[in-house]
Amino acid sequence: MDYHRPLSSAESRRMSLTTGIMWLITFATSIPALWLFQPVLDDPVGYVAGAGHDNRILLGCFLELLLIISNIATAVIPYPLLKRQHEGCALGFVAARIMESTFILVGILSVLTVVGLRADPPAGVSQDTIGALAYTFAAVKDWTFLLGPGFVVGIGNGLLFGYLMYTSGLVPRRMTWLGLIGGPLLIASGVAVMFGVDQPGGTLQGLCTIPEALWELLVGLYFTFKGFRPEAPILRGELPADRVDPRPSAVPAT
Numbered sequence: 001m002d003y004h005r006p007l008s009s010a011e012s013r014r015m016s017l018t019t020g021i022m023w024l025i026t027f028a029t030s031i032p033a034l035w036l037f038q039p040v041l042d043d044p045v046g047y048v049a050g051a052g053h054d055n056r057i058l059l060g061c062f063l064e065l066l067l068i069i070s071n072i073a074t075a076v077i078p079y080p081l082l083k084r085q086h087e088g089c090a091l092g093f094v095a096a097r098i099m100e101s102t103f104i105l106v107g108i109l110s111v112l113t114v115v116g117l118r119a120d121p122p123a124g125v126s127q128d129t130i131g132a133l134a135y136t137f138a139a140v141k142d143w144t145f146l147l148g149p150g151f152v153v154g155i156g157n158g159l160l161f162g163y164l165m166y167t168s169g170l171v172p173r174r175m176t177w178l179g180l181i182g183g184p185l186l187i188a189s190g191v192a193v194m195f196g197v198d199q200p201g202g203t204l205q206g207l208c209t210i211p212e213a214l215w216e217l218l219v220g221l222y223f224t225f226k227g228f229r230p231e232a233p234i235l236r237g238e239l240p241a242d243r244v245d246p247r248p249s250a251v252p253a254t
Contacts, residue, residue: 006237007081013227019077020223025070027217029063030149036060037141040114044138045131048118057115061108068101075156084234085168089160096156103148110140142200150205151190158183158212161219169232171222178218182211 007015037060039053047053075097082090114134121130162179165171189198189208198204228235 007235009230012230012235015078015081016223016227019074020220020225022070022073022077023216023220024224026067026074027220029067029070033060033063033067034145036063037111040111040134041138041141044114044134047114048121048130048134049127050118052115052118054115054119057111061112064104064108068104071097071101071104075161081234082164082168084237085164089164093156093160093164096152096160100148100152100156103144103152107141107144107148110137110144113137146190146193146200150193151187154183154186154190154212157216158186162215165219168234170228170234171219172229175215175218175222178211178215182208182213182215185209186212 036056040047040057072094075094079090079094082093114137117130117134117137158179162176162183166173166176166180185208189205192198193200193202193205
């Protein structure tokens with residue numbers, strides 16, 4: 001996308017609609033997936049020793065694969081536009097989304113390993129050892145959730161994306177404070193859990209998650225049903241005041 005070419009109303013609407021739908025898909029996939037994984041996360045030893053709920057777990061893995069796709073799409077689709085505002089922050093947002101998705105993928109593989117230990121246990125290995133392995137992989141899944149959605153999201157979705165939205169004017173500025181405040185709160189709660197100040201999913205972490213969750217939901221709804229604010233300068237191809245024109249200066253003819 002040319003830095004200086006204004007976006008037509010149709011282009012702007014198409015980009016905002018697609019981006020907004022991707023944000024909403026992240027909600028529609030992440031919350032059910034977390035619930036579907038509970039049999040493994042709550043009692044991994046009992047899961048591998050019992051009948052199991054493999055189809056339920058596999059459905060959760062499928063939803064998280066869709067989550068990975070939609071996560072990355074929320075950053076990649078608007079990147080050509082957001083880099084007009086601040087290329088470093090826009091690229092950082094893409095990188096944060098990819099990093100978050102990497103943690104999610106590791107969590108998926110950990111859960112699938114537990115399913116494999118139950119469905120096809122290794123020969124000659126005691127049930128106690130299998131249970132210990134299942135417990136270990138469930139713990140890995142818990143850590144991926146803490147470090148990905150519970151930490152990296154605060155940096156990417158909260159601070160970087162919040163800053164881009166605040167400075168670009170693509171959404172109402174008052175709304176962006178949910179991200180700019182919610183991001184640091186999410187990071188702080190993740191660090192608190194990491195150092196044992198709070199329990200995973202505890203009251204502190206739950207309260208600190210609310211502003212960030214509202215921010216992401218409102219962004220999805222706003223982009224989907226309202227679109228980008230038409231008065232945003234970057235839609236007209238205008239660069240921020242502190243940006244240098246990337247086009248080479250014309251050399252006068254002699």
